[in-house]
Amino acid sequence: MSNTHRRSKIDLIDGVVELSHGAGGSAMATLISEIFYPAFNNDLLLQQNDQAIFNVDAGRLAFATDSFIVSPLFFPGGNIGSLAVNGTINDIALGGATPLYLSASFILEEGLPLKNLLTIAKTMGTCAHSAGVKIITGDTKVVERGKADGVFITTTGIGVIRNQIVLSANQIAPGDCVILSGEIADHGVAILSKRENLNFETNIISDQAALHELIQLILEVGEDNIRVMRDPTRGGLASALNELAEKSDIGFVINENKIPINHSVAAACEFLGLDPLYVANEGKLIVVVAPAAAADVLGAMRSHSLGRQAEIIGVATEDSRFFVQMVTRIGGRRIIDHLSGELLPRIC
Amino acid sequence: MQYLDEFRYEPLALRLINQIAAETSCHRSYRFMEFCGGHTHALARYGIEDLLPKNIEMIHGPGCPVCVLSAGRIDAAIRLAKQDNIVICAYGDLMRAPGSRGNSLLRARASGADIRMIYSPLDALKIAMDYPDKEIVFFAIGFETTTPPTALAVQIAQRDRIKNFSVFCNHVLTPAAMRHILTESQSLASQRLTIDGIVGPAHVSAVIGCKPYQEIAKNFTKPIVIAGFETLDILQALLMLLRQVNTQRADIENQYDRAVTDQGNYSAIDAMADAFELRESFEWRGIGHLSNSALGLSKKYCTLDSEKRFDMSAVPVLDNPACECGQILRGRKKPQECKLFGNACRPDTPLGACMVSAEGACAAHWAYGRFRDEVRA
Numbered sequence: 001m002s003n004t005h006r007r008s009k010i011d012l013i014d015g016v017v018e019l020s021h022g023a024g025g026s027a028m029a030t031l032i033s034e035i036f037y038p039a040f041n042n043d044l045l046l047q048q049n050d051q052a053i054f055n056v057d058a059g060r061l062a063f064a065t066d067s068f069i070v071s072p073l074f075f076p077g078g079n080i081g082s083l084a085v086n087g088t089i090n091d092i093a094l095g096g097a098t099p100l101y102l103s104a105s106f107i108l109e110e111g112l113p114l115k116n117l118l119t120i121a122k123t124m125g126t127c128a129h130s131a132g133v134k135i136i137t138g139d140t141k142v143v144e145r146g147k148a149d150g151v152f153i154t155t156t157g158i159g160v161i162r163n164q165i166v167l168s169a170n171q172i173a174p175g176d177c178v179i180l181s182g183e184i185a186d187h188g189v190a191i192l193s194k195r196e197n198l199n200f201e202t203n204i205i206s207d208q209a210a211l212h213e214l215i216q217l218i219l220e221v222g223e224d225n226i227r228v229m230r231d232p233t234r235g236g237l238a239s240a241l242n243e244l245a246e247k248s249d250i251g252f253v254i255n256e257n258k259i260p261i262n263h264s265v266a267a268a269c270e271f272l273g274l275d276p277l278y279v280a281n282e283g284k285l286i287v288v289v290a291p292a293a294a295a296d297v298l299g300a301m302r303s304h305s306l307g308r309q310a311e312i313i314g315v316a317t318e319d320s321r322f323f324v325q326m327v328t329r330i331g332g333r334r335i336i337d338h339l340s341g342e343l344l345p346r347i348c
Numbered sequence: 349m350q351y352l353d354e355f356r357y358e359p360l361a362l363r364l365i366n367q368i369a370a371e372t373s374c375h376r377s378y379r380f381m382e383f384c385g386g387h388t389h390a391l392a393r394y395g396i397e398d399l400l401p402k403n404i405e406m407i408h409g410p411g412c413p414v415c416v417l418s419a420g421r422i423d424a425a426i427r428l429a430k431q432d433n434i435v436i437c438a439y440g441d442l443m444r445a446p447g448s449r450g451n452s453l454l455r456a457r458a459s460g461a462d463i464r465m466i467y468s469p470l471d472a473l474k475i476a477m478d479y480p481d482k483e484i485v486f487f488a489i490g491f492e493t494t495t496p497p498t499a500l501a502v503q504i505a506q507r508d509r510i511k512n513f514s515v516f517c518n519h520v521l522t523p524a525a526m527r528h529i530l531t532e533s534q535s536l537a538s539q540r541l542t543i544d545g546i547v548g549p550a551h552v553s554a555v556i557g558c559k560p561y562q563e564i565a566k567n568f569t570k571p572i573v574i575a576g577f578e579t580l581d582i583l584q585a586l587l588m589l590l591r592q593v594n595t596q597r598a599d600i601e602n603q604y605d606r607a608v609t610d611q612g613n614y615s616a617i618d619a620m621a622d623a624f625e626l627r628e629s630f631e632w633r634g635i636g637h638l639s640n641s642a643l644g645l646s647k648k649y650c651t652l653d654s655e656k657r658f659d660m661s662a663v664p665v666l667d668n669p670a671c672e673c674g675q676i677l678r679g680r681k682k683p684q685e686c687k688l689f690g691n692a693c694r695p696d697t698p699l700g701a702c703m704v705s706a707e708g709a710c711a712a713h714w715a716y717g718r719f720r721d722e723v724r725a
Contacts, residue, residue: 198467266352273440275393323719330361330579332395334716340695 010034015114022108022142035114036104036138039121040128044101044136052136054101057160062097064088065156073116073150076190077205081120083282084153085127085135086210090231093212096167096219097159102128104138104155109148120151131210133157165219169247171227176316177294178252181214181285181301182207182309183260184237188279189268198272204264209283214306218287221300225293230286238277238336240286241324251319254336256329258313278339288316355578356394364583365399371590377403380589381679382547383526385412385707386577392716394579404586407679408702408709410525410635411549413490414445415701415708416677417518418631420662422447425487425516428658429453429461435479436463437472438487439494445704448665450697453487469501469515476505476513485654489518493551495643496616499623502649516654517644520630522552523560524641530568532678541680545589547582548574550604555620557612561600569598576604623649631662634673634701668692673700676709683710684721690714 010030020027037046044052068084085102092099104124108117128135135155186207193202211231219226228248232240237259241252261276269276283306289297294312301307317325324336372378382388388408391397397406410416426447429436436453443454443465457463462482466472469486476484488498498515505513526546533543548561553574565572571592575585585603592599602608623646630642645653654660667673671693672686683689683702693699695711702710 263352270352321719325719326395328393328395329356330358330365330394330396330399332398333719334392334395335719337715 010114012114012118017108017110017112017114017117017142019110019142019144022140028140032140035118035121039118039125040135041125042134042136044134052101054136056100057162060161062092062095062159062161063157064091065154066091067152067154069149069152070191071149072194073120075194075206078208079120079123080151080153081123082127082208084155085124085131085133086208086282087233088155088157089131089133089210089212092157092159093215094167094229094231095161096163096165096215097161098216099131099133099157099159099212102133102135102155102157104135104153106138106140107148107152108140108142109150110142110145112150117151127210131212163219165224165226167226167228169228169244172244172248172250172288172316174250174316174318175291176227176288177291177312178254178314178316179287179289179294179298179301179310180237180259180313181307183262183265184281184284185265185269185276185279186262187282188236189265192272193268200268202264202268204262204268207281207283209306211283211285211306214285214301214304217300217304218297222289222293222297225290226297227288227290232281232284232286234280235339236276236278236280237286238324239339241336242338244288245322245324249322251317251322252314252324253317253327254314254324255327258311260309260311277336355576355580357580361579361583364580364587368404368583368587368590369401371587371594372401372404373594374403377405378544378590378593379405379407379542379679380545380547380586381407381409381529381543383409383411383522384549384552385415385705386550387547387575387582388412388709388712389707390577390582392712396579396582400586407543408676408712409529410632410677411491411522412705412707413494413520414441414705416520416632416634417445417489418633418662419447419665420631421518423451423665424660424662426451426453426456426461428485428660429456429463433482434462435475435482435484436461436487437466437475437484438463439489440465441705442487442489446698469497473501473504473510473513476510480512482512484513486513486515487518488515491520491522491549491552492555495519495624496555496619499619502623502645502652503619505652506649514652514654514657515645516660517624519624519643520632521641521643522549522556523564524638525632526564528635528638529678530564530570534568543570543679544593545571545573547585547589548572550574550576550607553604553608555613555616558600558602558608558610559612565598565600571598571601573601574604574608576607622646634667634677668699671700673702676702683713684718686710690718
């Protein structure tokens with residue numbers, strides 16, 4: 001985003017992305033200066049260099065990248081822009097870091113309405129600003145119509161770790177408590193509700209959120225007792241727990257009764273033939289904590305708006321096969337397995 | 349949406365469990381088959397089997413429509429999908445079902461075939477109207493539950509002269525399969541493997557009613573209880589079966605009376621009678637050819653039959669010789685007794701019918717119950 005030539009304004013009402021917007025010439029410069037600079041607006045970006053240069057505190061850094069594709073681009077509770085900013089903020093924060101800077105790379109499909117791109121960019125700017133993070137460098141490419149799905153965004157982020165706490169799945173020990181920050185499956189169901197071929201009436205909105213404040217709060221209260229944290233995004237709670245179990249060579253037993261879920265979300269999953277345990281979240285947190293600190297951490301989480309409905313949903317157990325088991329509502333047991341392939345609805 | 353909680357209400361479930369335990373005779377065992385994949389799934393998902401007395405054994409029946417679809421028919425659809433200008437529309441869980449050599453609709457789609465996942469055959473009709481230059485083939489599968497929607501789509505296509513729409517019909521019939529299973533069960537020498545009663549299908553029965561099972565219950569002297577898919581439904585149905593067995597009755601009873609009537613859904617039955625006719629014989633994966641067990645499009649709608657419009661001949665595909673699905677579907681073996689289970693045959697690499705869909709006996713045991721295997725062994 002280093003081009004400084006300003007040209008005539010682009011049509012942000014009826015205009016669409018054209019191949020020239022990615023050609024490196026004046027059209028691209030206009031796109032960047034009309035859409036991205038105002039939306040992301042910060043001192044480092046506006047230096048308009050090929051790179052952003054900044055100082056960081058001495059100590060450990062956290063560094064993460066993620067690519068975002070979502071259909072539809074706009075959904076109840078957010079859009080691809082909010083996912084792209086909050087998703088990478090969360091990846092950095094989960095390591096115990098304070099997120100500082102992001103980069104944002106865009107693959108734009110020819111024909112994307114510029115007003116949609118503007119909305120997405122503005123959302124990214126707002127999300128970054130409210131999280132105290134700056135989007136300081138980026139890139140734009142345009143592909144022919146049909147070669148992308150509107151817009152793909154890759155964000156990369158960097159953050160500093162200002163404590164000595166080490167978070168890692170291999171620290172989990174049998175007896176540790178598993179805390180979940182709130183209701184599951186909101187994001188996935190919100191997205192599905194707006195898919196062209198489904199489109200059902202619902203008030204469900206995506207839970208997408210930046211979790212860094214909640215995470216810092218948890219670390220302040222739980223300190224060394226926090227073993228690891230995960231955000232159960234794609235693949236849902238089930239996949240995140242399975243991943244933790246395998247990385248730490250333990251099992252989990254969780255209680256179905258304790259897993260928070262919104263009634264409408266449960267109903268939607270039921271009629272779509274989906275298991276909410278496998279449906280995506282974008283603003284939820286799994287915290288594995290030593291039992292001694294579990295109550296304090298739970299209390300702290302519930303004092304934060306993103307953790308009001310937090311629950312201790314289960315415990316880590318010794319299990320040579322690393323199974324995630326669930327005690328069902330009526331007291332039976334079953335496995336919560338890895339998702340095999342993509343999530344497909346059942347027919348009857 | 350109170351329906352979810354009411355029919356999973358724990359205190360009532362515990363009362364039913366206690367009642368079942370109280371009425372189970374310790375002098376005998378009870379082998380009940382849940383016919384439907386939906387029930388197999390629910391039993392495992394709610395953890396019901398753990399809570400039943402040890403001498404009540406659940407046998408997982410063949411009522412999973414994706415599981416029993418022959419690999420040859422899937423191959424035929426994939427072959428067609430690879431042709432230009434063809435769009436195959438299919439229900440979600442059919443997408444992963446394996447044909448021969450691990451081929452599936454999902455894999456064919458990845459290789460460029462135009463295959464779309466739909467929720468209703470009416471979605472396929474809409475695609476046909478939106479793309480008049482393409483041939484839209486609805487890959488119709490399922491028991492009587494999903495048959496009326498296919499009938500409706502066929503009727504609309506004929507009425508509105510939607511020429512680029514056709515149906516690859518693979519609908520199968522519940523009573524035929526139930527008769528087959530019970531006939532085989534009766535012929536068994538070992539009393540240990542007989543079936544003492546059947547948890548009858550929920551959604552299928554909402555369409556066809558209780559009546560078609562009456563002669564089955566009578567002729568085979570086996571109790572059948574139509575049951576819903578929720579925790580309380582299944583527990584109550586098991587208690588009803590238990591009571592019938594204990595009093596030597598063999599009646600058809602209806603636990604799921606909030607949805608199922610004696611006569612069924614007249615409009616749905618009429619639509620099916622109009623759109624389909626019985627096939628003489630049809631191949632069920634894991635079971636073999638069963639006579640009068642499946643439907644094809646009736647003569648009235650023969651121009652909408654994909655099998656007449658295209659070459660859809662199914663080349664028989666032999667199952668792995670070590671595969672025990674045939675025995676498992678008949679209740680003679682457990683999934684974990686198959687050498688392939690969990691080794692070569694897993695949900696992401698299914699070899700036999702019972703592993704193909706989440707509702708299959710092996711897939712359900714793998715996904716929900718395999719943690720018990722070592723303990724039992």
